[in-house]
Amino acid sequence: MPQIITRRAGRRGPRRFSPRDLAVLGVLLGIPVLLEIGLVWGPTFASIGLSFTSWDGVGSIHWVGTRNYHDLFTNYPPFWRAARNNLLWLGFLGLIATPFGLLLAVLLDKNIRFSRFYQSTLYMPVVLSLAVVGFITQLVFSRDQGALNAVLANTDNPTDWLGDPSLNIWAILLAAAWRHTGYVMILFLAGLKSVDPALEEAAAIDGASEVQAFFRVVLPALRPVNVIVVVITVIEALRAFDIVYAVNHGRNGLELLSVLVTDNIIGEASRIGFGSAIAVVLLTISLGFIVTYLVQEMREERKP
Amino acid sequence: MAQSSFSGRPTVGEASGHRISRRSLLRGAAISAGAVTLPSLLAACGSGPSGDGKTVTLGSNASDAVPKTAFQSAFDAYQQQSGRTVKVNTVDHNTFQENINRYLQGSPDDVFMWFAGNRMQFFAEKGLLSDISDVWSGFKGFSDALKAQSTGHDGKQYFVPYYYYPWAVFHRKSLFQQHGYQPPKTFDQYTALARQMQKDGLTPIAFGDKDGWPAMGTFDYINLRANGYDFHASLMAGKESWTDPKVKHVFDLWRSLMPYHQKGANGRTWEEAGQSLQQRKTGMAVFGLPHPGTQFPEAEHADLDFFPFPEIDPAHGQDSVEAPIDGFLMSKKAKNKDAARNFLTYLATPAAEDSYLASDPNNVGVNSGASTAKYTELQKKSAVLVAGAQHISQYLDRDTRPDFASTVMIPALQTFINKPDDIDGLVNSIERQKKSIFAAAD
Numbered sequence: 001m002p003q004i005i006t007r008r009a010g011r012r013g014p015r016r017f018s019p020r021d022l023a024v025l026g027v028l029l030g031i032p033v034l035l036e037i038g039l040v041w042g043p044t045f046a047s048i049g050l051s052f053t054s055w056d057g058v059g060s061i062h063w064v065g066t067r068n069y070h071d072l073f074t075n076y077p078p079f080w081r082a083a084r085n086n087l088l089w090l091g092f093l094g095l096i097a098t099p100f101g102l103l104l105a106v107l108l109d110k111n112i113r114f115s116r117f118y119q120s121t122l123y124m125p126v127v128l129s130l131a132v133v134g135f136i137t138q139l140v141f142s143r144d145q146g147a148l149n150a151v152l153a154n155t156d157n158p159t160d161w162l163g164d165p166s167l168n169i170w171a172i173l174l175a176a177a178w179r180h181t182g183y184v185m186i187l188f189l190a191g192l193k194s195v196d197p198a199l200e201e202a203a204a205i206d207g208a209s210e211v212q213a214f215f216r217v218v219l220p221a222l223r224p225v226n227v228i229v230v231v232i233t234v235i236e237a238l239r240a241f242d243i244v245y246a247v248n249h250g251r252n253g254l255e256l257l258s259v260l261v262t263d264n265i266i267g268e269a270s271r272i273g274f275g276s277a278i279a280v281v282l283l284t285i286s287l288g289f290i291v292t293y294l295v296q297e298m299r300e301e302r303k304p
Numbered sequence: 305m306a307q308s309s310f311s312g313r314p315t316v317g318e319a320s321g322h323r324i325s326r327r328s329l330l331r332g333a334a335i336s337a338g339a340v341t342l343p344s345l346l347a348a349c350g351s352g353p354s355g356d357g358k359t360v361t362l363g364s365n366a367s368d369a370v371p372k373t374a375f376q377s378a379f380d381a382y383q384q385q386s387g388r389t390v391k392v393n394t395v396d397h398n399t400f401q402e403n404i405n406r407y408l409q410g411s412p413d414d415v416f417m418w419f420a421g422n423r424m425q426f427f428a429e430k431g432l433l434s435d436i437s438d439v440w441s442g443f444k445g446f447s448d449a450l451k452a453q454s455t456g457h458d459g460k461q462y463f464v465p466y467y468y469y470p471w472a473v474f475h476r477k478s479l480f481q482q483h484g485y486q487p488p489k490t491f492d493q494y495t496a497l498a499r500q501m502q503k504d505g506l507t508p509i510a511f512g513d514k515d516g517w518p519a520m521g522t523f524d525y526i527n528l529r530a531n532g533y534d535f536h537a538s539l540m541a542g543k544e545s546w547t548d549p550k551v552k553h554v555f556d557l558w559r560s561l562m563p564y565h566q567k568g569a570n571g572r573t574w575e576e577a578g579q580s581l582q583q584r585k586t587g588m589a590v591f592g593l594p595h596p597g598t599q600f601p602e603a604e605h606a607d608l609d610f611f612p613f614p615e616i617d618p619a620h621g622q623d624s625v626e627a628p629i630d631g632f633l634m635s636k637k638a639k640n641k642d643a644a645r646n647f648l649t650y651l652a653t654p655a656a657e658d659s660y661l662a663s664d665p666n667n668v669g670v671n672s673g674a675s676t677a678k679y680t681e682l683q684k685k686s687a688v689l690v691a692g693a694q695h696i697s698q699y700l701d702r703d704t705r706p707d708f709a710s711t712v713m714i715p716a717l718q719t720f721i722n723k724p725d726d727i728d729g730l731v732n733s734i735e736r737q738k739k740s741i742f743a744a745a746d
Binding site for chain 2: 056057058059067071075076077078142143144145158160161162163164165168248249251252263264266267270271
C-alpha cells in the first residue's frame with residue numbers, strides 16, 4: 001500500500017506546480033543564487049583578477065601579470081613567516097588542542113564530581129572574543145608587567161614572551177588553544193551524550209578493552225561531530241587574525257596571511273593588487289581543504 | 305518619517321493572527337525589508353549639505369576627548385565671528401586613516417583634518433584636493449619650512465598647517481640633577497652619558513617598538529644628524545639606495561647604541577617605555593612631545609624635560625627637527641568652496657591656534673603670531689626648538705609612501721632590533737622591496 005501511494009504522489013508531482021508556484025520557486029531560488037554570485041563568487045573572481053594588477057585604490061589599474069606573485073614569493077620576508085605560522089596554527093590546533101579537548105570531553109563524560117564546574121570553567125574562554133583573548137595574553141605574557149614573569153620571578157633578565165620572534169608564536173598558540181580546547185570539548189561532550197551506551201557494553205562483552213572500545217566503536221559513532229570539529233579547526237586556523245592583531249598587529253614573528261592581506265589593502269596608498277595576491281594564496285589553501293572535504297563527503301554518500 | 309507611513313508592523317500582526325503561510329510570511333518579510341531600507345535611502349538623498357554658503361562641513365579624526373574639545377572651541381569661535389556654521393563629523397582616528405581613500409573618492413566633507421608631507425602630497429597628486437594657493441599667499445606668520453610642508457609636488461599650496469609636536473630626547477630633570485648628568489651635545493657625549501647611566505644602575509634609553517612606529521623616530525634622527533635633511537628627503541622619496549654606505553652608517557651608529565637601549569623592545573609598547581622613564585628605571589627616551597606626558601602623573605609634568613637629539617656630523621649640526629604637522633585640507637569635491645576657503649583662512653590665524661592650544665598642552669602652534677603666554681615650560685621650549693630649525697621633517701611614515709613605511713620599514717626595523725648585526729642583509733632586503741613598491745607607482 002504505501003508503495004502505491006508514493007508512486008501516485010510521484011506521478012502527480014509535476015502537475016502540482018502552477019505557473020505561480022514556478023514563479024515563486026524561481027524567485028526563491030534566484031535570490032540566493034544571485035546573492036551567492038554577487039557576494040561570494042563576484043568578490044572572489046574580482047580578487048583573483050586584481051591580483052594580477054597594480055592599483056593603489058585611487059588611480060588607474062595597471063596589468064602587471066604575475067609580478068605580484070613573483071614579489072610575494074621572492075621579495076616579501078613576512079610572507080613565508082605568515083604561511084609557516086598559519087600551518088603551525090593548523091598543526092597545533094589539530095594535533096594538540098583538538099585531541100586535548102576530546103580527552104577532556106571523555107573525562108567529563110565519566111560523571112566525575114564537580115563535572116558541571118569543570119565544564120563551565122573550560123568552556124568560559126569560548127565566549128570571549130579572540131581580541132579579548134589577545135588582551136588577556138598580554139596581561140599574562142608581557143615582559144615587564146606580565147603575570148607569568150612575575151610568578152617565575154625572573155626580573156633580572158626576564159623572558160620576552162611576546163617580543164622574541166622565536167617564542168611569541170608559541171605563547172599566542174597557547175592562548176588560541178586555550179579557547180579552542182573548550183569549544184571542541186563541548187562539541188564532543190554533546191556527541192558523547194548521544195552515543196548509545198549499549199554499543200560500549202556490547203564491545204565490552206565481545207572482550208574489547210576500554211581503549212579499544214573507544215577508538216573502534218565510540219569514535220566512529222561520533223562521525224558527524226568529528227567532521228564538524230575538523231571543519232571548525234581548519235576554519236579557525238585559516239581565519240586566525242584578531243588575537244595576533246590585538247597583541248602586536250601581527251608583526252615580528254606573529255605574521256599571518258590574513259593580517260598581511262589587511263596590512264596591504266587597508267589604508268592610504270594601499271597595494272591592492274599585492275594584497276589580493278596574498279588573498280588568492282589563502283584562497284588556494286582553503287580550497288585544498290574544501291575540495292578534500294567535499295570529495296570525502298560525496299564518497300560517503302555514494303556508499304549504501 | 306517614511307517609516308511611520310510605510311511600516312512593516314501591520315503585516316506582521318496579520319501573519320501572527322492567522323496560520324502563517326509561507327507566502328504571507330515572505331510578503332511580510334519583503335515589505336518590512338522595504339520599510340528598513342527605504343527610509344535610509346531617503347535619508348541618504350535628503351541629508352546632503354546644501355550649498356547655501358553658510359555651512360562648512362568638516363571631517364575630523366580628533367576622536368580623543370582632549371583634542372575634540374579643543375577643536376570645538378576653535379570652531380565655536382569661528383562660528384561666532386563669521387556667522388557661518390561648521391558641521392563637524394568626527395570619526396575614530398584610526399578608522400578615518402584606514403578609510404581615507406574611499407572617503408575622498410566618495411562624498412567627503414568640504415574640509416578635513418590631515419597630515420603634512422608625503423601623505424598630503426600623495427592625495428594632491430591624485431587630484432583629490434583643492435588648490436588653495438590663492439588664499440595661502442595671504443597667510444601670515446608661516447615660515448618657509450612650513451610653506452614647503454604645505455606645498456604639493458606641483459608647487460601649489462594645499463595644506464593649512466595648524467599645530468605640530470617636535471621629537472626630542474626626553475628625561476626627568478630631577479634624575480639628571482640627582483646624578484649630575486649634563487644634556488649631551490654630541491653623539492659621543494650621548495654615548496658616554498648612556499655608559500655612565502649604566503654604571504649608575506639605570507637602563508639608559510627607554511625603548512618600546514611593539515606598535516612598529518616608535519623606532520622610526522630614532523632612525524630618522526640618526527639619519528638627519530649623520531646625513532642631513534636633503535638625504536633624508538630623497539631617501540624617503542625613494543631616490544636613494546638603501547644599500548648606500550650612508551644608510552649602513554646610520555644602522556652602524558644605532559647598533560653602537562643598542563647595548564644601552566631597553567632590551568626586548570619589540571614586546572614593549574611605547575606607553576610601557578614611558579612608564580619606565582616615569583619610574584626612574586630608565587634615564588632618557590626618544591619621544592614626541594605628547595607621548596611621555598601621558599605616562600606621567602599631572603603633578604610630575606614639570607619634572608619632564610628634553611634636549612634635542614645630539615649632533616653627529618658637524619656639517620649638519622642640529623639643524624633639522626622632526627616635528628610632524630597636523631592641519632587641514634580642502635577636498636576636491638567640496639560643495640561649498642567659498643565658505644571652505646573662508647574657514648581655512650580663519651584656521652591659519654594665530655587666534656584660531658590660540659583657542660585650540662588653550663585646551664591642549666601637548667602640541668605647539670605653527671603660526672609665529674600664536675601666543676605663547678599660556679604655554680607650559682615644555683611647550684615654550686618646543687616652540688623655540690622648532691623656530692630655530694632650518695628643516696622640519698615629518699616622520700618616516702609621513703615622509704614616504706605609506707605602504708613602504710608600514711609593510712617594509714616596520715618589519716625591517718623590528719628585525720634590526722632583534723638582530724642588529726646583519727645590517728647588510730637588512731638593507732639589501734629593504735632596497736629590493738623598495739624597488740618593487742616604488743616601481744608600482746609608475
